Amino acid sequence: MHPPARLAHLGLGAFHRSHQAWFTHHANSSCPEDQWGFVSFTGRSVRTADQLTKADGVFTLIERSADGDRLERIESIVRAERGDDFHTWCSTLANPEIKVLTVTVTESGYAEGAIPPDRIAGALIARAAVNAGPISIVSCDNLNGNGAALRRAVLRAAGDQAKEVDKIASFVDTVVDRITPAATAEDIRCVRELSGFDDPSAVVAEPFAEWVLTDNFADARPAWEAVGARVVEDVTPYEQRKLWLLNAGHTFLAAAGRLRRYETIAEAYADPDLNAEVEALWAEQRRSIRLDDAEINDWLAALRVRLANPRIAHRLEQIAQGSSAKIAPRLLTVLRHQTEAGMTAGEAQLSALDTWVRSIVELEPLDQPTAGLARDLETVARRDRVTALIEQFTPAGAS
Ligand SMILES: NC(=O)c1ccc[n+]([C@@H]2O[C@H](COP(=O)([O-])OP(=O)(O)OC[C@H]3O[C@@H](n4cnc5c(N)ncnc54)[C@H](O)[C@@H]3O)[C@@H](O)[C@H]2O)c1
Numbered sequence: 452m453h454p455p456a457r458l459a460h461l462g463l464g465a466f467h468r469s470h471q472a473w474f475t476h477h478a479n480s481s482c483p484e485d486q487w488g489f490v491s492f493t494g495r496s497v498r499t500a501d502q503l504t505k506a507d508g509v510f511t512l513i514e515r516s517a518d519g520d521r522l523e524r525i526e527s528i529v530r531a532e533r534g535d536d537f538h539t540w541c542s543t544l545a546n547p548e549i550k551v552l553t554v555t556v557t558e559s560g561y562a563e564g565a566i567p568p569d570r571i572a573g574a575l576i577a578r579a580a581v582n583a584g585p586i587s588i589v590s591c592d593n594l595n596g597n598g599a600a601l602r603r604a605v606l607r608a609a610g611d612q613a614k615e616v617d618k619i620a621s622f623v624d625t626v627v628d629r630i631t632p633a634a635t636a637e638d639i640r641c642v643r644e645l646s647g648f649d650d651p652s653a654v655v656a657e658p659f660a661e662w663v664l665t666d667n668f669a670d671a672r673p674a675w676e677a678v679g680a681r682v683v684e685d686v687t688p689y690e691q692r693k694l695w696l697l698n699a700g701h702t703f704l705a706a707a708g709r710l711r712r713y714e715t716i717a718e719a720y721a722d723p724d725l726n727a728e729v730e731a732l733w734a735e736q737r738r739s740i741r742l743d744d745a746e747i748n749d750w751l752a753a754l755r756v757r758l759a760n761p762r763i764a765h766r767l768e769q770i771a772q773g774s775s776a777k778i779a780p781r782l783l784t785v786l787r788h789q790t791e792a793g794m795t796a797g798e799a800q801l802s803a804l805d806t807w808v809r810s811i812v813e814l815e816p817l818d819q820p821t822a823g824l825a826r827d828l829e830t831v832a833r834r835d836r837v838t839a840l841i842e843q844f845t846p847a848g849a850s
């Protein structure tokens with residue numbers, strides 16, 4: 452039997468399935484008296500919703516370690532909906548039974564003019580109009596202060612109804628972590644071989660999973676902490692550790708690896724030069740993370756194993772997608788923090804930025820905003836491009 456629909460999601464992609472749906476499925480198993488199901492909306496794609504609907508929302512998670520695969524059926528999505536169905540979206544969010552909305556719409560989904568904040572604002576206005584009660588909005592995207600960033604974007608989109616929206620919505624900052632590459636035809640074949648049935652909605656993820664959330668929910672929520680999530684007063688240090696080490700490392704390896712014609716993170720990470728460069732980058736990035744050395748060391752030790760996992764084919768092209776929206780939260784913000792604290796920019800940090808600029812200028816552009824930035828930087832002398840990039844960076848939220 453399905454759990455009751457008490458959660459909604461926007462951006463039904465691979466990560467929603469491997470992370471929020473997985474945590475919720477496990478929380479449901481560990482707390483039988485407190486069941487939660489997702490009504491999950493795609494961002495744009497129709498196919499993902501239709502495929503999952505055919506399977507009644509149930510999909511396979513392939514947990515892929517260096518030693519082998521473990522298959523698990525995940526049953527916390529009770530309905531999959533198309534993102535373009537605005538009527539169903541608004542009526543779902545206006546239902547008082549729905550207590551939490553989780554969001555994964557990529558970094559570019561928060562930019563001025565992006566569609567997700569508009570959609571969320573529209574649905575919250577509908578919810579406020581019928582007095583359906585408070586709701587918690589949990590951003591699960593890789594941004595600094597993701598909850599606050601989403602709040603700013605949604606209130607901006609709500610225009611003169613911003614006050615009504617702000618009264619009912621509590622925006623939760625979170626740190627999310629689980630490497631989840633886009634599934635391939637080979638992965639789908641692997642499910643068929645191991646389980647005997649076809650599952651086009653299967654996802655692949657590493658065994659590691661982390662979720663840190665701020666303790667400012669507006670109302671009830673699943674007992675995610677019963678299955679490994681952590682609810683804390685301030686996620687900032689965990690967010691810095693994750694974005695400034697893992698994600699900055701990913702962005703550097705994607706740029707440097709693509710310039711060397713590698714295809715996956717594991718290949719780029721196995722290159723001794725790139726490995727040494729990413730280590731040097733981590734040493735400089737960690738200077739301003741507000742956690743004990745031991746906590747960072749342990750986490751980095753685990754990260755080295757995760758990145759080296761040869762069975763996770765995390766494609767550099769996927770990571771480099773939307774790159775111009777990722778370079779700020781992963782690298783430029785760190786330099787800004789460090790400059791404000793009186794530190795000088797590290798050599799490895801500047802070199803990583805130089806590599807990234809080279810990659811966007813020299814390689815085939817993967818998305819429009821990054822192609823636009825590459826064209827701007829091309830007009831600047833080669834040796835001044837990193838300085839130009841740093842100078843034009845305005846942190847999110849600054850006017
Ligand atoms: N995949 C991972 O390893 C991982 C790990 C941590 C966090 N995340 C976060 O989750 C996000 C999504 O990752 P994924 O692997 O699910 O990607 P995906 O491509 O499988 O799914 C992305 C979803 O977001 C929607 N979307 C994307 N851009 C949008 C936009 N501008 N407007 C509206 N909808 C949009 C898509 O339609 C889709 O539903 C990442 O960008 C990141 O912020 C991913």
Ligand SMILES: O=P(O)(O)OC[C@@H](O)[C@@H](O)[C@H](O)[C@H](O)CO
Pocket residue numbers: 557558593627628629630631697698701702769770
């Ligand atoms: O998902 P994105 O597009 O924000 O970034 C690509 C990867 O760096 C990212 O997905 C990591 O795999 C993830 O953040 C690990 O938890």
